[in-house]
Amino acid sequence: MLNNLIKYFLENKLVTALFVIGIILWGIAVMPFETGKIESLMPRDPVPVDAIPDIGENQQIVFTEWMGRSPQDMEDQVTYPLAISLQGIPGVKSIRSYSAFGFSSIFVIFNEGVDFYWSRSRLLERLSSAQKDLPDGVIPVIGPDATALGQIFWYTLEGEGFSLDELRSIQDWYVKYSLQSAEGISEVASVGGYVKEYQIDVDPDAMRAYGVGLQDIMMAVKRANIDVGAKTIEFNRAEYVVRGIGFVKSLEDIENIIIKTNENVPIYVKNVASQVNFGPALRRGALDKQGAEAVGGIVVVRYGGNPMEAIKNVKKKIDQIEQGLPTKILPDGKVSKVRIVPFYDRTRLIKETLGTLSEALTQEILITIIVILVFLMHLRSSLVISFTLPIAVLMAFIMMKVFKVDANIMSLAGIAIAIGTIVDMGIIMCENIINHLKEAKEGESPLAVVYRGASEVGGAILTAISTTIVSFLAVFTMTGPEGKLFKPLAFTKSFALLASVIIALLIVPALAHIFFVKRKKTLEGIKQKFKVIIAAVAAFVGFKVSLILGFGILVYSFYLIFENRIPAWIKDLFLKYSNWIAIGLVGIFLTNYWMPLGFGKGFILNLLFVGSLLSGLMVFFFKFMKFYPNILMYFLSRKRLFMMIPLSICIFGMTIWLGFAKVISPITGTLGSIGIKESSVLRIWPASFLHHAFPGLGKEFMPPLDEGSYLYMPTIMPHASIGEALDVLQKQDILIGQIPEVESVVGKLGRTESPLDMAPISMIETVISYKPEYGEKDLKTGKRPRLWRSHIKTPDDIWKEILKAGDIPGATSAPKLQPIAARIVMLQSGMRAPMGVKVLGKSLQEIEDVGFQIEKFLKDVPGVEPSAVIADRIVGKPYIEFNIDREKIARYGINIRDVQDVIEVAIGGAKLTTTVEGRERYPVRARYPRELRDSIEDLQDVLIPTKTGAQIPLSQVAVLKFVRGPQMIKSEDTFLVGYVLFDKKPDVAEVNVVHAAGNYLQSKIDSGELVLPPGTSYKFAGNYENQVRSEKKLAVVLPLSLFIIFIILYFQFKRVTTTFLVFSGIAVAFCGGFILIWLYAQDWFMHLPFFGHYFRDVFNMQTYNLSVAVWVGFLALFGIASDDGVVVATYLEQSFAERKPKTIPEIREATLFAGQRRVRPCLMTTATTILALLPILTSTGRGSDVMVPMALPAVGGMSIELITLFMVPIGYCWLKERELEKFKVSEK
Template identity: 20%
Template sequence: MKLVSLSVRRPVGVIMIVLAIIALGIVSVRNLAVDLFPKIDLPIAVIATTYEDAAPEEVENLISKPIESSISSIEGIEQIQSQSQTDSSLVLMMFKNGTDLDQALLDVRERIDQVKDFLPERAGNPKIMRFSPDQLPVIWIGLTGKDAEILTELADDEVVPFFERQEGVASVTVEGAKTREIQLVLNESAMMQYGIQTQEIIQAINSANKSASVGTIEKGTQDLQVRITGEYTSLTDIKQTIVQSESGASVQVQDVAEVTDTFKKTNSLTLVNGEPSVVLSILKKTDANTVDVAKNIQKSLAEINGSLPEDVNLNVIIDTSDFIQEAVDSVIQNILIGGVISVLVLLLFLKSIRATIVIGLSIPIAIISTFALMYFTGETLNILTLGGLALGIGMMVDSSIVILENIYSYRQKGYSLFDSATKGAAELTPAVIASTTTTLVVFLPIVYVEGIASDIFTPLALTVSFSLLASLIVAITLVPMLSSKLLSKAMEEGRRYWFDRFLERVNNAYAGVLKKVLKFRKTSILTTILLIVGSIAVTPLIGAEFIPAGDQGQMEIRVETRPGSSLEHTEDMITQVNDILHETDDLIDVSFVTVGGGDFASGTTSGNVANFTIQLVPASERDTSTAAFVQQLDEKLQSIAGAEIIVSEMEAGIGMGAPIQVQLNGPEHEVLRELSERVVEEIKGIDGVYNPESEASLGVPQLKVEVDRDKAALYGLTVEGIQSQIEMHFIGQVITIFREEGREIDVSLMYPEEDRQTISNLEDMKINAPNGAVLPLNELASFEEVQGPVTLIRHNQQAQMNVTSEVSGRDLRGVARDIEAHLEGMDLPEGYSFSIGGEAEDMAESFSDLTLALIFSIFLVYAVMAVQFENFLFPFIIMFSMPATVVGVVLGLLVSGLSFSIPAFIGIIMLAGIVVNNSIVLVDYINILRRRGLDRYEAIVEAGRSRLRPILMTTLTTVLAMIPLGLALGEGAEMQQPLAITIIFGLTVSSIFTLLLIPVVYTYFDDLTKKVLRRKSNI
């Protein structure tokens, strides 16, 4: 080929191009962002709305349903799911893949603007945002000290602005802060004495706390704007505000209410290592480097700490970049180990340092070129892209090995260095291009894969493709050029080493086995079929899972007391948990707990739930794995009575939701609650189902107040009027804003806490009627204690109830199938249905997409080979190396104890392009020898003996270079382990079948071709 000849004739030009690529790659790798996973683009948006002191039923009817109705007709929306819980509503919109999310969010905002004026008065403004894993905090920092008020002020005034100025920081959220509030606690007896109503106090304060512009007046040539300033400047102003009663009495606010400057009551608490703290969670900008942002924050801590009071400290609680850096470092280490192994294999076969250097140069050049291409395509350095390099490092030298072997054979025939390099490289360049292309085309069907599988597959595919393209160009340009200049001595016959003698014995043994296989062709084919069928038969023993999880040394503990428990009671429980945690201080680096609070999606907004986040010391400093420590700690914590405690490992996987989630849909929440309890009982006995739980079992106690409308009407009262008086009495009301030094502080009117704590307080509460009558509430309403839901879920505007379950001792797919079979036998009421969600659903969808990609990949591989050989028959012969990979894949997963997963499936797709490479080289050389005049039998045996060496070299470099990943060495390697195991065993077994089965298949098809041609000649 002209490219080969040109590279040999113009060595200086080739070297200059290589140096330019290396320089570009070095610059690119310095600018590549580092992250744990690639960016996952989920077409999901969220509308979050607060509704203070409202039960889930009110939140659903007054917030969630109106929002659902307003957005339901927006183009591109595939699913709408709402979660209505105490104080908040969360509406998730899942759009079709390919939807322009920016435009869709504009449409959503327009619809929300139309409906938000009809939402309740206490409802906050709906917040619309796109859902992205990038929105998770990069680092958590604890602000500790004695005075909560000082910590809050420092956080708001100094610390948050300081961190938000750091490069790459998008926002800083404060947790555990106390919000200042001026409370007017009413004295009910004094109000009755003076005949003052709450509405009169509200009106007086609002009238007094006002500033306004009232016009302009002239002063000479100037117009002066007249502004009346009547806003409060101190608490004394509030206390001395005059309140006029209807009877004409004038009193000051301080006569009927106690005015205090304090903090709003909260049902949440944040503790770091057992001490009350303010915690700052820092989010990075979308395009920022996670590791760099974390480093910037770490460096700036010393500066901000120096400006804080002595008794106040800032400390890093959890830094997600630590695990990212460790995971990336471990993958880089695996790449280096794999590269060294590949070079040692080359040295063993080639017996020449110069020859090894010639081929070994393919690895660094391919890697550096890949970094440059990654930079320009917007990829990041993560465990998947670097894993792709680690997986491809052995394959990078395959093309160079084949080219160099042929150059070597021409040199042995007496050709000059120049002619050996040009003829040897040019002869096999088409086969090398074909073999590389077959590996590359398997990645094209990624366009048909969607969701998480695509997000995982695409960066891996691009990285492997880039590295193989670079190595191919090196093989057909740099290798021939260097061979013509450096390998004069390396190609001369020298003394024989022990490995040469061993390789010759292997070659002779192979030739003998090949001759027997060709003699007993039917037996060979039958044996192969039996092995493949047997492997398929034992696949149920392997099991299936979504994505393997990694051990990042993080765990969480969920402590849940009885629904409705006070914050103080929950705090007592976590004190007991902390006492047990202190027994294992040598393993725990930091413990961060939030009592109550939580986020919209978790539902943990009540004081009966506490969530611990625990970071263990680095793996090198402990002998116990995170999983083992979780089990030990779980056993100890079960001794604590009065709370349900669940200990779990925080996984580095990217699965969505619980492993098993049974989604029950229907018109009525009450019916769904009953059905969910039945489902729990139904699946409880299924093998592998662990801790099944219905959301209905998480109900909170409620006191249902039902107003007697007729009796209320007699006094001129309405349900709405009674409701507003109850709200005022038990919730209070923000009546104005007090401004101080640029801050806005709520001024709230409320009744004493001791008057709004018990059922008796509610029953005896005085209701003021328009006609002047004052009645206790129990004369106008009845009371009933009921169990209310924690969260009300709706899916596509229909009620939904979920039953979740962990999986233990069995594979996810088998458990999901058994659950589905049991539920299909349930007699559900008309209008009610079920579906399986969670990781089981994600796994099924991903496997379905990947199956389509695999089928399309196999077709593309065949098409590439048909074009290369200009023949439909030879590619079909080569394709027979694919079914044999099943034997290796099943054997590998059984031996390693791994389940079939998305990475393993991706490994099979990659194998479809890899395993045919050896067959291409073998069949192509058989054809070359037959064209030289050898008969079929001699050509097959000679091609087998001649190609055994390069086939062994390419197979061993690929397989051995993947062993570090197959052993899951280092942090975060668990995710690539199934992929590596699949390729290691699949390629090894397939190579054996290639060397033995493909020659047999070749003879059968050759016989078939002769029969067809003979019939045509007779016709």
């Protein structure tokens, strides 16, 4: 079947050409990168793009508003009844709930496999039956079909001369609904400013004089604001619609509402009100920009939507509505117009992340082309192989579109780490075809020779790729956040490798037949036509990348087309230097795209660095190839000596990974059985030295992604008013805005008008965008100026400046967070920090007390950042409570409800009705004037009407007292919970910190310093939980991947011994990955200067912890680490089958012959894998934080894997020698 396919595409080159053209056009149409002019040339439907996958929980929000009610009222009457009612819904994993002032939020978290919209329908069914358990008028609703991670676009409304309430009205009734109609948008939430309302400040003295109660005023206002319809009337055969107009239109309309008549004298609202005016409604949130209050909105993309397209749609809407935004003529005659000004736009992060990956892919392709040119020194074969690289990438994009895999940092990283493997298949195919053409007999059909060369390695290519693809199948078993992160990567890597196989087997042989074979003149015309087609396609692609590249391809294409008419001396000259010219041109392009030393060093220094680096590595590979036969021959007679090398590598790698103590645990365990303790052994030198030098690699869930902005989230004391909180926020924003590296500062306190936001007044969220390290290229100098001060080296340094600036009285510090990362961690754990302790108990006071103790102890833990340890101030909100005396109210003939209604309306105010003013709606509210409720005495003098018409002061029937109560009540699965947030110090692994904190707290419990009341417990939460779960999953996934690879290798060789030999290369490569990770953390490693830059800085050398990203890098390594062994072992079997050696010298000669024959293609594949990943190791753009640790195992493993070129032949030779010895013994 496979050979038939190869033969069909080889013989039908028109089909092959159409296939290639189809891939190019379709690939360009769906590629996620912006294509510039191509957009206008052809319709495009790109793959959906975002910065990172949505790894939040599968959750729905049940939101209930009951304005004016305390958190305790919300918890007792709304949250708890709803939470227990929702527990029985199928697929529910857990329920987190929050009761705050005036609202309740319940986060219902479903299992991963539950459909998002199915879960919404189940919630609606359950809520309809739960309604009966709630107070009258309280209606729970389901939140938007989105998550907080969908907050993709934040903006402010700005216009000189416009007040905050005017801007808020424009936002609420014009901008909000216009943007919400954009395709893909779930919600637009308003924040900041003041909501306008009609305010009736009632005068209790006038009410008493007129004999009017609050209930009378409420009823009158409600009945005075209504339009009615009276169906239709027909006059003169015409139909008229009848309406009764009665909506309130102005303050005068409210003032003139009749409450009742007294002896035929009407009593109006204006008679019993001290004033009727416009005023601000009660607000629970505010927005600040650079120290000044602002009005804005937050745009949320629909769940599963395309963030990039959604933002584009929003911007189109903004362009449409901006021309209709209000204007105002200022006193100086200038016309001011309201503008929509974005301050957080995820487009920038998405484009920068995709840009980093796009640049990495381009750089990898160019490096790979250089490696191919240098190794093959055969321009035509180099171009054939190089041509297949972009085709494979485009084919991967097509598969992403077909299988609905979104483009993000993880999915595109899958293609990036596969580039070296993609080209390997073309190298193996071309190398074999060229060898067969050289060895072909006179008169033999070139087509048959090419077919023989292609079919000979077709099976090996398929096996090699199968082991690589299958190694990633285990990733598809991952669940939770790690599954959502790495399944896209597994898909795209598999797509890219599948594409490389299709191209190597179906396209490369046809191209080789066209470009490598000399034709008869009768076939020259057909050959020329194919050359023209391929040249046109190649030139088109080249021009899209670079004008010079396109011109170079065009020139070479003309040479190929007209080579028979070119004089021999010109042809010889061209062939002599064409490879070096091509290498030089590609090197220049590579430097221009790569610039590893940074743009500040200029092009020439970067070109020198790139040239020196690649030349040095290529010299190493050629020297290795040159001395390989001598080294192999030397070790063939000293096999035991050689085997010490891979054994030492494995022991060293395992010691780095697990730690010295764990590696020697079998020895210490044995000594322990005879009474020698492990601690005693580890105190002996050199064991003590090795124990401290190799403690084991640190662990974390994921390396943080640099988003280009921070989310600064300090808190203030729970007793602070909104005015106090706003004062703190504005001071912080002004100070942070003065940092030169900061681009913009916009802060929010409290919550937005959205179920997605349940922040209390004491919580501050400040979005801080900082400038990129380098600005735009200077057209005169060609350099990009550095925008950061000299002592600011990394974004961490900017964060330290932010913490210093934000350190003001009244506010806590904050954990290091970024907008997307913060939303993810809050969605997953409910906490606003990457790490924390959840304290569960029966009493809020006990939970708070335990939290304070844990806060105190955590500050002493090494590795914990003391300033970031913050325990929830749960019971710290001042309450004023009126305890009604039932006996006293009974004397006056009134009940609890009568008194409560007066307290609610007179002090808190009650919404009586809503005006209808065109598209706008405003509430009408009545309560006592501020001066009559500003003191305790005034509150006690609030009048309560009795049944007889008399009015008595509130103090007559109720006792007022001050108590402390909760600001917010949190619970998980109906159990009360409080949080203690903390963060780690830089360069300390998350898991190590949590383990140290856990051990320290346990020691305090054992010593009696930390006392847990009965029924109270604590647990660590945050990213730590993800890491623990992913580690358990990887403990199954990694062995499973290795087992599958072993089975595939066994099917290839049908011998356990040969399979083990090839498989041993994976073990050595595995340890090699750990060695490079360890070397990266050593300050002395690669601390070499190059014109003021150190290699450590260029290659991002620092401490990298074991994370899911690193383990996925190892999974990728497992798939490719056996490739060289497969190639060498396959040829060893062929060599031994042909030669049939009968003596030890003959066995060694056959082994040496096979090794020599396959060392070049193996070195090429290894070189392309290692060198292709160099741009990722030096990348500093968005996304490099995740890509670098993912690439390290492959680079380290494949560097050490070179030893496989000795291990497999030496091991195979040893097996054959043993067989020969046994055969001789049996003969005797």
